[in-house]
Amino acid sequence: MADVDPAAAVSSTTPTPTSNDPPPPPPRPTFNRDRNIKYWLRCLRTLLPTEYTSNDLNRTSLAFFCVNGLSILGELGNLTKPEERAQWIDWLYSCQLSTGGGFRASPATDIKEQLSDSNRIWDPATLPGTFFCLITLLSLGDDLTRVNREDTLEWLATLQRADGSFAEMHSGIDEKEDTATRDPRFVYLAAAVRWLLRGEEGSLSREVRDIDVDQAVRYIQSCEAYDYGYGSRPGAESHAGHTFCAISALSLLDRLHLPKKPVSYPIGLPNPSKTLHWLLSRQNAPTDPESFDSGSHISPPPPPFPPSDAHNGFNGRDNKRTDTCYSFWVIGSLDLLKKAHLVNSESNREYLLEDTAHRIGGFGKWAGAPPDVLHSCLGMVSLGIFREEGINRVDSALCTALQTRELVESLGWRRKRI
DSSP, rough: OOOOOOOHHHHHHHHOTTTTTTOOOOOOOOHHHHOOOOHHHHHSSSOOOGGGGGGGGHHHHHHHHHHHHHTTTHHHHHHHHHHHHHHHHHHHEEEEOOSSSSSSSOOGOOGGOOOOOTTTGGSSOBBBHHHHHHHHHHHHHHOOOTOOHHHHHHHHTTTTTTTTTTSOOSSSSSTTTTTTSHHHHHHHHHHHHHHHHSSTTTTTGSOOOOHHHHHHHHHHHHTTTTTSOOSSSSSSSOOHHHHHHHHHHHHHHTTTOOOOOSSSSSSSSSSSHHHHHHHHEEOOOOOOGGSTTTTOSSSOOOOSSOSSSOEEEEOSSSSSOOHHHHHHHHHHHHTTTGGGGGGGGGHHIIIIIIIBBOTTSSSBBSSSSOOOOOHHHHHHHHHTTTEEEEEEEETTTTTHHHHHHHHHHOOOGOOOOO
């Protein structure tokens, strides 16, 4: 009997690829943890690019994104020195107003010894500045005992308008009804500051003036648009960012989910299933960057329909480009509604890791854009909602690491007094 060549036997039984065979699937993208750690350390310890100069009056927001980014990776305490964190904590507390409560949004407005009753208006506490300072302090491990909690809560209540909306700050100017800032962003920030500082029922901070929660909920509900997303005010166009703020504010006010028994106070989304449909409709294929001028104010052409199964991110409004930040605004909203499992998370993951992740670390606004701290932070939180390897568990309502929320809930001064 003749010997059989093993190689020949294998080749005779192995099908020969033809031009009609589909190509093998590409390897699954991976989150480059080391590259992102280097990006956040560089942002924290060196000067930010010139493009950030216009954000100088919101410098505390930049601090939040940088500190939060490293915290979400679980390396803030490992790769920064205790003296560095202490300096950052002191810097944040330097933004706290000495009287009246709240934090300024940037030390750039601090006029120090020149402050007087006549110019106090130029150094106001702001809702965004107060939220960003508080949440960044917590990310750094501070217990907020140096915060003027009662004064800040009293100040917070004075920002609320009769319709339930909130002003960004006390501007000293009589705002007209049609021009005043009153969108859900500020209701969300107010709800977050209230949740952080009031503590449990019966704690010390419960003795100070509270906001009108019922009226705040009614205002949020009034911002529902015709297509069941939420806009910047009643009657405005739906926007994913405002929709997140509306849903998250309701969550932090403990008014998002309907109880089993009927209640007499306003609660929940008026049309939750239709809002859910609007949110799920935000996942789209990205627009070809070569066919769209990123500097143009004209809306891009609509994405192909039906969309492909791969690289589908999220947009914020109909007929807009997919954008890294909306992967968080939409998925974060769905997570709070306990419906995040309904999106194509793998397709969004491909969009983030293969299209908008940058070679130096971080994430850009969209494919080809340079990384920036806002989109880099929100991109990571979006991935963290689905337990991406290398990213800590996250809390969608506060857009931060889950351990930060757990720290808040463990603070002794927030607990009910016996």
